[in-house]
Amino acid sequence: MKNVILYGAGARAREGYNAVKAQGDIPLCFCDEDVLKQKSGCLGLPVLSLEQATTKYKDFLVYVTPLPPVKFDIISLLLDNGIGKENIINYEESVIKTSCRSLESNILIFDHEFHYCCGLGTLHNPPPNVRMTDNIKESVDRFLEYRRQLEDELKSNGGACAGCCEVKTGYFPKYYKIKSISFSPSYPCNLRCRYCDVVNETQKHLTSTVKQWLKDFKFDLLINELRHRNLLDENCTIELSAGEICINPRCDEILDAVKDFNVILFSNCTVYVDKISEICRQPHSFLLESLDAGTRETYAKIKGVDAWDKVIANVRHYADAGANIHLKYVVTNENVSNADLFGFVELCKEIKPQYVRLSCDIHSDFSNLPQTIIAFAIILGRVCIENGISVLVLDHFGKANDNFIKSQIFG
Ligand SMILES: C[S@@+](CC[C@H](N)C(=O)[O-])C[C@H]1O[C@@H](n2cnc3c(N)ncnc32)[C@H](O)[C@@H]1O
Structure with missing residues (x-):
C-alpha cells in the first residue's frame, strides 16, 4: 500500500x-x-x-x-x-512529433469502418477510415498501415489530417498503445429515439446484408486480436456506445472480451444482463443510461417504444446489484415538463447514480437553442445538486450555452 x-x-x-x-x-x-x-x-x-x-x-x-x-x-x-x-x-516515454491525440490513441468502429476519430467537435477533417472485412487480422494490419501513412504524411503537413486543428507538434507517446476504443454499430437497436440519427438516418441506408454483417460482427475477436498484438494500453477504455448491446447476438462474448478494461457501457436497459452488472460494479466502469424522461408518457414519446416500466425496473435492479450508473437526460422541447423533472429526480434519489449527465440534441442550432431547453437544464442540474446528486454538463449545448449553463448550476 x-x-x-x-x-x-x-x-x-x-x-x-x-x-x-x-x-x-x-x-x-x-x-x-x-x-x-x-x-x-x-x-x-x-x-x-x-x-x-x-x-x-x-x-x-x-x-x-x-x-x-x-x-x-x-x-x-x-x-x-x-x-x-x-x-x-x-x-x-514520449517523443516530440506532429500528430493528434486521436491518431495516437483512439479507435472508433462505425459499422464496417475503423476510424481514427469521429470528426465531431473541433476535429474538423472528415475522419480518415479503413474498411473492415470479415478477416480481422488483415483488417487490423490495414488499420495500422494506414495509421503509419497518416503519421508519415503529417511529418510534411500533408495527408487526410492536414489542417485539422487537433493536429499539434508536441509530446506524444513513444510507443503506440490504444487508450480508447468505441464500438458503435448502428444496428441492431430496439428503440427509436427521436433525436438519434443513428436509428433515424444511418439505419435507413443499411441493406439487409450489411445489417446481418453487423449482427454477426465479432467485436470480441477484434479485442482479442488487439490484445494479442499488445496494442491495448492497460488502462484502455472501451465504449460500447451504439446499437444496443443487450440485444446484440454476441452480447455475452463481447462482454467477456471487454470485462478486464474500463468500460463505458451504453445501454437502454430494456433487457437486464447479469454480466453488465458485473462489469459496471468495477470502479472504472459504468452503465450509461439515457433516460431522457421522468414519466412513462414522455419516455414513450421520445424513445418511440412504451418500455418505461421495464426500463425502470431494470435500472433499479442494476442499482440494487451495486452497478455504477450514470443517468443521462438529453433535453429537448418534448421532455421539459415539471412532471418529468420531478419524476427523474425522484428516481435519482432512489437509485443514486454516480452522475446525472445533461445534454441536448447535439445536432441543434446552438445559436438559437430554445430558452426552455437551457432553463430546464439549469433547473434540473440545480435540483439534482440540492439532492446530493453529482451533475456533469456535457459540452453539447454549444460553447456559449455550455458556459452559461455550467455557471448557473455550479456558481
Ligand atoms: C446512440 S445511443 C446507443 C447506445 C444505447 N443503445 C443507448 O441507448 O444508450 C448512444 C448515446 O448517444 C446519445 N445520442 C444519440 N443521438 C444523440 C443526439 N442527437 N444528441 C445527444 N445525444 C445523442 C444517446 O443519448 C446515448 O447516450
Whole structure:
C-alpha cells in the first residue's frame, strides 16, 4: 500500500483516483496549479501546488491523471522538479512529433469502418477510415498501415489530417498503445429515439446484408486480436456506445472480451444482463443510461417504444446489484415538463447514480437553442445538486450555452 499524489484535478481526476484506489494505494491529495481548484478541493481531497505537496509529504508516488499530450508536459515538469520516473506510477516515454491525440490513441468502429476519430467537435477533417472485412487480422494490419501513412504524411503537413486543428507538434507517446476504443454499430437497436440519427438516418441506408454483417460482427475477436498484438494500453477504455448491446447476438462474448478494461457501457436497459452488472460494479466502469424522461408518457414519446416500466425496473435492479450508473437526460422541447423533472429526480434519489449527465440534441442550432431547453437544464442540474446528486454538463449545448449553463448550476 503506497501513498500517492494525483497530479491533475481536472476532467480525468476521478479515473485517476479510481485507478489508485483499485491498486489498493492511498490517494493523499491532488496537485494542480489552478488556484480555483486549490480553493475547492477535488473528490474530497485537498488540491495543492506541487511545491506545497512536496513540502508536506516526503514518501509518495505520483499518478498523472490527464491523457497525453498534457500528461507528457506534466511528466516533464515532475522530472524537472526532481521526481524520478520510478516514482511516477503511470510513467510513459514520449517523443516530440506532429500528430493528434486521436491518431495516437483512439479507435472508433462505425459499422464496417475503423476510424481514427469521429470528426465531431473541433476535429474538423472528415475522419480518415479503413474498411473492415470479415478477416480481422488483415483488417487490423490495414488499420495500422494506414495509421503509419497518416503519421508519415503529417511529418510534411500533408495527408487526410492536414489542417485539422487537433493536429499539434508536441509530446506524444513513444510507443503506440490504444487508450480508447468505441464500438458503435448502428444496428441492431430496439428503440427509436427521436433525436438519434443513428436509428433515424444511418439505419435507413443499411441493406439487409450489411445489417446481418453487423449482427454477426465479432467485436470480441477484434479485442482479442488487439490484445494479442499488445496494442491495448492497460488502462484502455472501451465504449460500447451504439446499437444496443443487450440485444446484440454476441452480447455475452463481447462482454467477456471487454470485462478486464474500463468500460463505458451504453445501454437502454430494456433487457437486464447479469454480466453488465458485473462489469459496471468495477470502479472504472459504468452503465450509461439515457433516460431522457421522468414519466412513462414522455419516455414513450421520445424513445418511440412504451418500455418505461421495464426500463425502470431494470435500472433499479442494476442499482440494487451495486452497478455504477450514470443517468443521462438529453433535453429537448418534448421532455421539459415539471412532471418529468420531478419524476427523474425522484428516481435519482432512489437509485443514486454516480452522475446525472445533461445534454441536448447535439445536432441543434446552438445559436438559437430554445430558452426552455437551457432553463430546464439549469433547473434540473440545480435540483439534482440540492439532492446530493453529482451533475456533469456535457459540452453539447454549444460553447456559449455550455458556459452559461455550467455557471448557473455550479456558481
Ligand atoms: C446512440 S445511443 C446507443 C447506445 C444505447 N443503445 C443507448 O441507448 O444508450 C448512444 C448515446 O448517444 C446519445 N445520442 C444519440 N443521438 C444523440 C443526439 N442527437 N444528441 C445527444 N445525444 C445523442 C444517446 O443519448 C446515448 O447516450
